[in-house]
Amino acid sequence: MGVGASALPFLPLLDAHAAPSSPPRRVVFFFSSNGTIHESWLPKMTAGKLELSPILSPLEKLKSKLLVVDGLSHKVILEKSDRSGHSAGMNTALTGKSNKIVDPSHPLQSMATGISLDQYLADRIGTTTRLRSIECGIQVEPYVKAFAALSYRGRLQPILPENSPYRVFDRLFRDLPGPGAPDSASAHESLADRQRVLEGVSKDLEAIRRRLPQSDRVKMEAHLEAVRAIEHSLTTGADPGSGRVCRKPDLGRPIDIWANDSIPAIARLQIDLVAMALACDLTRVATIQFGGAGASHRFTWLGKEFKTDPELPSDCHAKGFHALAHRETDPASRAKLVKINTWYSTQLAYLLEKLASIPEGAGSVLDHTAVVWLNELGTGGTHGHKQTPWVIAGSAGGYFKTGQLLSYPGEPHNRLLLTLCHAMGVATDTFGDPDYCKAGPLSGAIR
Amino acid sequence: MAGCAAARPPHPHLASGTPQRHAAPPAVAIATEVVVAPAPLRRLTNEEYNNTVRDLLGDTSRPADAFPPDEAVAGFENNTISPITQALVERYMDAAEALAARAVGRLDTLAPCPTAPADPACARKFIEGFGRRAYRRPLDEGERAELLAIYADKAKRAGHARAVQLVLTAILQSPSFLYRLEPAGEGAKTRPLTGYEVATRLAYFIWASTPDQPLLDAAAAGRLSTPLDLEKAARRLLQDPRAVDGIRSFHRQWLDLRVLAIASKTPVLYPGFTPELEAAMVEETLRFAAHAVLAGGDTVAALLTSNQSFVNAPLAKLYGVSAPPGEGFALVDLPPRERAGLLTQASVMTVLAGAEETSPILRGKFVREKLLCETIQPPPASVDIRPPAFDPKQTKKERFARHRSDPTCSYCHDSMDPTGFGFEHYDAVGAWRTVDGAFAVDAGGMISGTDDANGPFDGAVELAARLSASKQVRRCIATQWFRAALGRAERAEDTAPLDAVYQTFAGKGFDVRELIVAIARSDPFRHAGVDPGSAP
Numbered sequence: 001m002g003v004g005a006s007a008l009p010f011l012p013l014l015d016a017h018a019a020p021s022s023p024p025r026r027v028v029f030f031f032s033s034n035g036t037i038h039e040s041w042l043p044k045m046t047a048g049k050l051e052l053s054p055i056l057s058p059l060e061k062l063k064s065k066l067l068v069v070d071g072l073s074h075k076v077i078l079e080k081s082d083r084s085g086h087s088a089g090m091n092t093a094l095t096g097k098s099n100k101i102v103d104p105s106h107p108l109q110s111m112a113t114g115i116s117l118d119q120y121l122a123d124r125i126g127t128t129t130r131l132r133s134i135e136c137g138i139q140v141e142p143y144v145k146a147f148a149a150l151s152y153r154g155r156l157q158p159i160l161p162e163n164s165p166y167r168v169f170d171r172l173f174r175d176l177p178g179p180g181a182p183d184s185a186s187a188h189e190s191l192a193d194r195q196r197v198l199e200g201v202s203k204d205l206e207a208i209r210r211r212l213p214q215s216d217r218v219k220m221e222a223h224l225e226a227v228r229a230i231e232h233s234l235t236t237g238a239d240p241g242s243g244r245v246c247r248k249p250d251l252g253r254p255i256d257i258w259a260n261d262s263i264p265a266i267a268r269l270q271i272d273l274v275a276m277a278l279a280c281d282l283t284r285v286a287t288i289q290f291g292g293a294g295a296s297h298r299f300t301w302l303g304k305e306f307k308t309d310p311e312l313p314s315d316c317h318a319k320g321f322h323a324l325a326h327r328e329t330d331p332a333s334r335a336k337l338v339k340i341n342t343w344y345s346t347q348l349a350y351l352l353e354k355l356a357s358i359p360e361g362a363g364s365v366l367d368h369t370a371v372v373w374l375n376e377l378g379t380g381g382t383h384g385h386k387q388t389p390w391v392i393a394g395s396a397g398g399y400f401k402t403g404q405l406l407s408y409p410g411e412p413h414n415r416l417l418l419t420l421c422h423a424m425g426v427a428t429d430t431f432g433d434p435d436y437c438k439a440g441p442l443s444g445a446i447r
Numbered sequence: 448m449a450g451c452a453a454a455r456p457p458h459p460h461l462a463s464g465t466p467q468r469h470a471a472p473p474a475v476a477i478a479t480e481v482v483v484a485p486a487p488l489r490r491l492t493n494e495e496y497n498n499t500v501r502d503l504l505g506d507t508s509r510p511a512d513a514f515p516p517d518e519a520v521a522g523f524e525n526n527t528i529s530p531i532t533q534a535l536v537e538r539y540m541d542a543a544e545a546l547a548a549r550a551v552g553r554l555d556t557l558a559p560c561p562t563a564p565a566d567p568a569c570a571r572k573f574i575e576g577f578g579r580r581a582y583r584r585p586l587d588e589g590e591r592a593e594l595l596a597i598y599a600d601k602a603k604r605a606g607h608a609r610a611v612q613l614v615l616t617a618i619l620q621s622p623s624f625l626y627r628l629e630p631a632g633e634g635a636k637t638r639p640l641t642g643y644e645v646a647t648r649l650a651y652f653i654w655a656s657t658p659d660q661p662l663l664d665a666a667a668a669g670r671l672s673t674p675l676d677l678e679k680a681a682r683r684l685l686q687d688p689r690a691v692d693g694i695r696s697f698h699r700q701w702l703d704l705r706v707l708a709i710a711s712k713t714p715v716l717y718p719g720f721t722p723e724l725e726a727a728m729v730e731e732t733l734r735f736a737a738h739a740v741l742a743g744g745d746t747v748a749a750l751l752t753s754n755q756s757f758v759n760a761p762l763a764k765l766y767g768v769s770a771p772p773g774e775g776f777a778l779v780d781l782p783p784r785e786r787a788g789l790l791t792q793a794s795v796m797t798v799l800a801g802a803e804e805t806s807p808i809l810r811g812k813f814v815r816e817k818l819l820c821e822t823i824q825p826p827p828a829s830v831d832i833r834p835p836a837f838d839p840k841q842t843k844k845e846r847f848a849r850h851r852s853d854p855t856c857s858y859c860h861d862s863m864d865p866t867g868f869g870f871e872h873y874d875a876v877g878a879w880r881t882v883d884g885a886f887a888v889d890a891g892g893m894i895s896g897t898d899d900a901n902g903p904f905d906g907a908v909e910l911a912a913r914l915s916a917s918k919q920v921r922r923c924i925a926t927q928w929f930r931a932a933l934g935r936a937e938r939a940e941d942t943a944p945l946d947a948v949y950q951t952f953a954g955k956g957f958d959v960r961e962l963i964v965a966i967a968r969s970d971p972f973r974h975a976g977v978d979p980g981s982a983p
Contacts, residue, residue: 085825102528105521105822105936111528135534141709142516145529159532160515171537193601194540197617200593204621207589211630215978216488222530223622229533230540319802 023241023361025125025397025424026284026369028274029094029118030351031150032344033086033295034325035377036389040338043068045405055338058345062352062393064403065366067445069390073378075412076433077385083110085383087146089376090293093388094118095152096414096432102156109146114432116152117417119159122285124426130176130236132229133285134277136168136270137161138263140292147292157222161289164257165269172273172282173248178237191234198231238280244358244365246280249273260298260320263290267347275354278365288351290344293376296320299340306336325380337380348373352393370396370423390416392445396423401447412436419445482637483976484938487527489627492517494524494696496542498656500619502689503580504550504557510542516705521936522817522927523700543619551612558611566607570598574614582623583650583658584643585667594618627651629975637976642666644975649680649967652932654689655696674968681967685960691737694959697931698736701817702789704729706798713803717876720797724761727776728794728877731757734776735792739959746959747924751915754783756792765793765878785872785879787911790814793877800875805883807843807867814866818914819897820923823859842886844868865893870907925949925962932966940976944969 036055044051050063059066077088080098087110091099097114101107122133135151142148142160149158162168181187202224209220240246249272255262267290274286291297296319299306321340327333348371355366373391378384390413395402400423408415414436421428422441430437491499493511500506515535517524550557557577560569574594578586586594594614602610618624629644640648646666650658658666662680665671671680684690699705707729712720734757739749756766758779763770766786771777789795799809815821838846850860869892874880881888890906900917904910914920925948930936937945948965955961966972 083825103520103936105816106519107822107824132533143705143709145518153530153532156528157530157532160534162534171534189605193613193616196597196600197543197613197620198540200597200617201620201622203593204590204623208622208626208628208630212488212628213485213631213977219488219490219530219626220622222532223536226531226533226536230537 023365023368023397024281024284026278026365027118027121027125027286027396027420027424028278028351028369028371029150029287030348030371030373031093031287031289031375032341032373033291033293033376034321034337035328035375035380035384036341037328037334037337038379038387038389041341041389042070043405050403050405055341056345056391058342058349059352059391059393062349062356065352065356065393065395067392067400067402068405069392069416069442069445070387070405070407071409072388072390072411072413072416074385074388075410075436076414080433083107084385086294086376087144089383089385089388090147090150092432093374093376093413094150094417096412096417096436098433100156106144109144111146111149111156111158112152113155114152115154115157116150117420117431118151118285118287119153120431121421121424121426125424126283126285128236129281129283130233130238131171131277131283133287134168134171134274134283135159135161135287135289136165136274137163137289138266138270138291139163139258139260139295139297140289147294149292150289151287153222153225154218157218161287163266165251165266165273166254168270168273169249169251172277172280175234176237177235181237194234195231198227202227238282240280241360244279244281244360247276249276261300263297263299264301268350271347271351271354275351275358275365278355278369279358290347291321294322294325294380296322299336299343302336302339302343305332322380328379328381344373348391348393355394366394368397369394370400370420372420386410388413392420395447398447399423400445404444406442406444408442411439411442415439415442416445422446480637481639481970481974482940483944483971483974484935484940485976485978486629486933486971487520487525487935488629489934490526490531490625491627492524492526495651495655495657498654498689498692500546502656502659503577504546505553506546506549508545508549510546513542514538519700520934521930522703523931523934525934527934539620539625543616546619547612547615550615551608554608554611557615558607560607567595567599570602570607570610570614571595573611574598577615578618579663580657580660581618582621583647583663584623584641590623631975631977637974639672640973640975642669642671645671645677645973646680648932648972649677649684652967652972653681653684653693653963654687655693656689672973674973677967677973678964681964685963691741694737694740695733697928698733699729700931701927702732702795703798703817704732704794707794710797711802712797712875716803717874719761719765720876721761724765724876725797727759727762728792728797730759730776731762732789732792732794735789738778741960743958743960745957747921747957748915749788751788751790751911751920753788754781754786755779756781756786762793765876767879782879784908787908788915790870790911790914791873791877791907796870796873796877797875799870803875805843805871805873805875807847807864807870808860809867810870811863811865811867814894814910814914815862817927818920818923820919820926821862823863826859839884842889843871843883844889862896865895866910868892869894869904869910872906921953921957922949924959925952928959928962929966929971933971941971944971 041053041055043053043056052060052063074089074092076092076098077084081088087108088099091110091112094116095112095114097112099110099112101110103109118133126132140148140161140163145158148160151159153159205220205224209217238246251269255265257266270288274288277283298320324333324336352366355369356364358365360368371393375389378387392400414432417431418437419441421431493514496511497509518526518528520527558573560566597617598610598614601613627647643666646658646662650656650662665680670676707725740746755778757776759776760770766781768779768781799813800806812823815823847864850856850864869890871888871890872879893903895901898919900913904913926937929945948969951965952962
């Protein structure tokens with residue numbers, strides 16, 4: 001079947017052209033917060049076969065493509081960070097490095113001290129596409145970056161995800177060069193204007209960089225890097241490859257992206273956009289964040305019992321999902337948390353089915369991708385940094401041995417991050433804090 | 448320094464062990480070698496960007512409202528930590544293109560040249576003049592040449608107007624426009640800021656906007672170098688209507704009012720909490736603050752104890768007073784036994800509450816952090832932060848009893864909860880109440896651990912009077928303005944200048960305008976400091 005089976009109509013757009021020799025590898029990070037309910041999440045291996053848990057049950061059809069990894073800890077927090085909790089989990093989840101409080105008057109405002117895996121990989125597998133990476137959010141409250149940012153360009157360089165699918169659409173498809181682009185004189189002129197202005201901006205940045213103290217130079221360097229990336233995107237179009245169908249998604253009627261009840265609709269749009277970005281080879285690295293760390297969304301679409309929060313003093317700041325997570329020992333809240341995490345599984349299943357429906361080479365886009373579902377915590381109620389739930393879907397071109405559960409009790413999650421580097425063809429012995437990489441990649445995960 | 452033993456104890460927000468300097472003699476007295484803490488590199492905040500393009504181009508479209516929110520440090524927005532991201536650079540590009548396209552519609556005022564053919568001499572005049580306003584300093588030769596080249600090339604193909612538009616697009620994306628640059632000089636020593644750098648600090652401090660032509664002219668003429676120069680310039684800026692923007696901006700940030708925009712209240716309990724009411728709450732407080740500051744006299748007393756405020760019809764209903772005539776806001780008397788200044792205003796009480804109920808913890812924390820300049824640490828990792836079960840048969844104080852009885856909790860919570868309980872007469876949207884559920888409101892509170900405001904009190908009106916009389920509070924307000932002015936938290940090097948600023952503030956009867964002038968005159972405001980080892 002083709003992408004026509006998707007929920008959205010598509011506008012016909014781009015012609016297919018020559019295929020690259022072998023399909024590229026890609027990685028998608030799929031984030032949900034507040035930990036999980038471990039016993040309802042943990043699948044079993046029965047007679048060598050994966051037997052899914054209640055939370056993972058929506059992935060039943062895709063279970064041969066799953067690698068479930070249990071037991072990993074954010075050891076870098078447990079051993080080296082002076083702060084634990086949602087923000088610390090967020091800071092370290094994809095960086096594998098300790099964090100730093102950047103505003104002493106706001107002790108929750110901590111930031112990661114290293115590049116996140118998505119950005120690290122983007123610098124290695126994403127340099128030829130229009131966007132090196134794309135970061136999509138579903139109602140990620142942006143005010144405190146410690147909670148909002150999963151991705152980091154480098155030490156203390158958080159990247160806020162884009163909460164608007166309309167803006168994501170623009171970043172991916174606006175003024176797209178190549179087949180289908182308007183071939184008018186004015187389009188050429190405005191492209192030339194932009195290039196000329198950015199060239200001037202680059203010169204200014206270079207000149208100023210030289211005059212600044214070392215500590216501030218990084219800011220001009222980051223700005224310059226962003227300008228170069230925009231220049232690159234202006235002239236880099238889509239590449240539908242062989243057999244993939246690359247079409248601009250139709251976003252339908254505008255929705256209020258900050259209305260709580262819009263969450264399912266926003267999720268669908270962001271997932272459709274990421275799937276199409278991969279199909280069009282506009283990027284090879286994507287993140288989809290369902291909220292920030294400690295998200296407080298209310299899952300009203302799952303039943304009316306979600307309309308009110310558990311009885312919890314409002315002083316705990318906790319609302320919605322976050323409040324439920326802090327009530328994990330209460331059976332009613334626990335049941336709701338299972339429902340919420342099961343809903344995330346349905347969202348992941350939608351993304352995976354979508355990628356599996358885009359043919360590529362001998363298989364599908366999913367076969368050449370690793371989709372990684374991660375969380376900032378293991379358990380929400382106690383801010384547990386142990387036993388964090390990880391699910392990898394897709395074999396990254398046959399690298400992963402899927403269809404199994406692996407357990408690494410107490411091992412640092414850096415080892416999984418390192419394994420993903422190798423899966424993407426990046427040979428390195430460490431990722432993040434090298435102290436937690438000594439045992440190497442997760443050997444059982446590899447075919 | 449043992450000699451400091453007689454001085455007041457160090458503020459809790461200063462690192463322990465920080466030597467307390469002797470208080471500097473007030474007023475001028477410039478030491479032979481000035482050492483100030485370095486100011487961070489700031490990028491324009493969204494509010495500053497909006498005000499700046501308004502003042503440069505007459506464009507009131509507020510393009511920065513579409514940018515991601517600003518990053519705050521020490522409570523004030525400055526964008527000093529994270530470097531820019533690609534997504535934001537793209538937004539700057541979009542905004543610059545749109546602003547330039549609109550501005551070129553007013554070409555006759557912007558760059559009055561014959562519209563065709565291209566006129567390089569006239570373009571040069573525009574680039575130098577507008578460039579100086581936008582970069583807040585004269586362009587250097589390289590910058591001038593680059594912009595002229597952009598102009599000339601575009602003018603050849605598309606004429607004068609399009610070329611001016613493209614030059615504008617470039618200027619509005621330049622780092623010299625977007626950042627407040629104060630590059631270090633030779634060597635790793637504190638240096639006096641240039642006149643242009645001082646002009647920039649002063650304008651963004653007092654107006655939350657870009658310097659005007661006279662301020663840049665004063666910079667060019669070397670009339671922004673002495674404390675007296677700064678005093679004169681600051682007094683002129685305070686006379687300008689734009690000072691209202693600056694005063695409002697300070698209070699919006701100090702009081703965390705941006706939280707209101709994302710606050711939600713349970714509709715069943717607070718059906719009146721509409722976006723209109725929420726906007727009115729913010730407007731009330733900002734009008735009130737600007738009025739208090741510009742009225743002169745003891746601003747601190749006015750801010751903390753006045754029972755007058757600005758209300759419109761929906762707010763009048765919330766406060767239980769009769770609505771002012773007409774649509775707008777008017778200064779009215781509020782019930783004096785219920786209301787006293789900022790602490791009891793609907794905006795602040797709404798920010799410091801949950802969706803359903805009040806938050807004594809947040810309210811107590813607010814007093815500690817915003818009025819006493821302390822920092823409350825989050826619970827340590829080892830603490831089980833799962834709250835106790837909710838029991839409707841318990842009063843609020845009973846429900847939080849563990850914060851009193853368990854020493855792990857009380858270590859911090861004793862400084863917050865007992866003070867916060869004093870605000871129990873104000874519900875989660877700041878309306879006055881005498882009952883909470885099944886119980887009569889108990890607003891008996893206690894404040895402890897302060898220099899000079901300790902003791903029990905009954906209700907926030909009494910607390911506000913106590914805080915207003917506290918030297919620690921008054922000094923903290925001076926510190927907050929200092930943080931806003933410098934874009935950073937105060938450091939050990941700031942102790943003497945801050946003491947001097949406070950002495951002036953006190954000596955002038957706590958008129959905040961005099962505080963602003965005193966900060967503008969201070970060494971940290973007029974100098975660029977250098978961190979050891981970070982010189983180029």
